[in-house]
Amino acid sequence: xxxxxxxxxxxxxxGYDFMDEMKVLGNKIILVTSENLKEKNWPWHAIDEVFYMxxxxxxxxxxxxxxxxxxxxxxxxxxDAVVALDDYDVEKAxxxxxxxxxxxxxxxxxxxxxxxxxxxxxAKDSGINVPEFTAVFNDNTVNEFVDKVPAPWxxxxxxxxxxxxxxxxxxxKQLHEALNKLGEERHLFLLESFKPGDVYxxxxxxxxxxxxxxxxxxxxxxxxxxxxxGGVFRSKTLGRYSEEFKALEEINxxxxxxxxxxxxxTHTEFIKGKEDGKWYFLETSSRVGGAHIPDLxxxxxxxxxxxxxxxxxxxxxxxxxxxxxxxxxxxxxxIIALIKDKxxxxxxxxxxxxxxxxxxxxxxGIVYKSDDAKIxxxxxxxxxxxxxxxMLNILPPxxxxxxx
Numbered sequence: 245x246x247x248x249x250x251x252x253x254x255x256x257x258x259g260y261d262f263m264d265e266m267k268v269l270g271n272k273i274i275l276v277t278s279e280n281l282k283e284k285n286w287p288w289h290a291i292d293e294v295f296y297m298x299x300x301x302x303x304x305x306x307x308x309x310x311x312x313x314x315x316x317x318x319x320x321x322x323x324d325a326v327v328a329l330d331d332y333d334v335e336k337a338x339x340x341x342x343x344x345x346x347x348x349x350x351x352x353x354x355x356x357x358x359x360x361x362x363x364x365x366x367a368k369d370s371g372i373n374v375p376e377f378t379a380v381f382n383d384n385t386v387n388e389f390v391d392k393v394p395a396p397w398x399x400x401x402x403x404x405x406x407x408x409x410x411x412x413x414x415x416x417k418q419l420h421e422a423l424n425k426l427g428e429e430r431h432l433f434l435l436e437s438f439k440p441g442d443v444y445x446x447x448x449x450x451x452x453x454x455x456x457x458x459x460x461x462x463x464x465x466x467x468x469x470x471x472x473x474g475g476v477f478r479s480k481t482l483g484r485y486s487e488e489f490k491a492l493e494e495i496n497x498x499x500x501x502x503x504x505x506x507x508x509x510t511h512t513e514f515i516k517g518k519e520d521g522k523w524y525f526l527e528t529s530s531r532v533g534g535a536h537i538p539d540l541x542x543x544x545x546x547x548x549x550x551x552x553x554x555x556x557x558x559x560x561x562x563x564x565x566x567x568x569x570x571x572x573x574x575x576x577x578x579i580i581a582l583i584k585d586k587x588x589x590x591x592x593x594x595x596x597x598x599x600x601x602x603x604x605x606x607x608x609g610i611v612y613k614s615d616d617a618k619i620x621x622x623x624x625x626x627x628x629x630x631x632x633x634x635m636l637n638i639l640p641p642x643x644x645x646x647x648x
Contacts, residue, residue: 245270248324248561251317252276253337255303257284258534259329264290265554271561274317278305303332307339314340324561331529334358335403349506349530356503357510357530360402361434363503364525370502372495373524375515377436380423389435390416396438399423403432412438441518443526444488445479446496447533447541447549448510451556451566455500457549459541459571460492464624475636476581476628477535480620481544484573488516495523505530507560509553511537536602536609540578543599543613545571577612577620579627580604583635592630597623608635 250266251274252259263273267290275286279296286294295313297305317323326346328337338354340346355362367374378389380399390397399422400410413419413435423430442462449457464478482489496512511533513526532538538549552568559566580602588608590601597619602609608631612623 247272248558249274249321250557250561251314251323251326251340252329253326253333253340254329255281255297255299255305255332256330257281257286258532259550260285260287261538261548261550262327262329262532262554263287265551266290266558269554269558271558274321274323276310276313278303303330305336307336310336311340311343314344318344325557327557328531330534331358331531334530349508353504354530357505357528358403360400360527362402363527364434364436366503367499367525370498372498372502373522375437375439375524375526377434379431380433380435381431386419386423386435387416390419393437398436398438399433400436401432402434439515439517439524441515441524444482444492444514444516445533445537446492446510446512446514447537448496448500448512449547449549449552449556449568450500450505450507450510451559453501453506455497456566456568457545457547457552457571458493458496459545459547460489460496461537461540462488464628476579476631478577478579478624478628479537479540480577480617480624481540481575483575483617484571491523495525499525499528503528507556509549536578536580536604536611539600539602539611540576543576543611544574547571574613574615575617575620576614577624578610579612579624579631580607580609581628581631581635582606582637583608583631584637585635588635593627595623606637 249272252263253276255278264287266273272292273290275291275294279298300306323346326337326340328334334354335358338349338351341348342350356366361379364374364377376393378385380386395414397413398410399413411422413422426433444462447459448455460482461479462482465475499512500510508530509532510528510530512528515524515526517524532549542548556566583606586605593610597612597614599611599613612620614620
């Protein structure tokens, strides 16, 4: 079997299972990552070569240097695929593919999965509900928008992988102050109506334009709230036959086909408006969900999204068929919180529903599984109360790398 060369790009420590599976399938793995992640527990047994990039600021590399380095690498190696393991790496990978004519998502499609302004416009043009929004390039356009759409509004970065940098704005004066403060970075933001409601995430896998797996879950505290106010991050999966699941499956399929996704893993967020009960598209990304969402998905479905994504990439490279085993139908729940101690004492949390305790420094992280949705909810509520009462550490958001 001919060995294929896969370059994995990641400025975060993630994708262990992906690289491990790619190696098992008989491929050569080259990792390009940030210099400050040298000491991380990468799957070294699966990685054939590693190259490090200095960070200009968190997650940002000099793209010209990246291209030069890649050019040097290509002299002696024929790269078959370039894979972005994190949201921040999607544009790096797209740039490399376009420059070196490597198959996969190029820069036009990548914008729909990375630039929130492009994705909102595309969704709106495709007849998908989105909160009212506007670009903030022009003063008159902004003023017209705020006169027409009642406050509160949300000023958010067009390409941030996490909820950091999002500002909730209550008055026109506050908005103008925020825009002035952004200065030359103003064009990198958009303004939208703040829609109160429950936030959901859909994690799916696509092969040759066909969605082969979907998992839908509901955040019990929106990521934006956790990132701004600290506190406990919780999510629970929805029953596969519930009305909410069916509605999300349908709207997710519409988003991915409209955006031109051909293959791979996606993490997409929707909000169910409190006032009108309608589903609104929030954002999507062509990657596996963060914040240990793959653990939540695997507990309920027995599907490891990272490994299945590797199998999809391998099938595409080798022109093979791909099929996925039918998912199991359990309910699962995930809870993560920033705490005072480096390593939590989990003895008080032991119970038969625990699938695993997550090893994250200064965090408590637990994944639950049951065939009863009610039990999952009770576990998440009880654990959140206990963490809030005894362990929680509220720190400025930047100290916690929790992004979904």
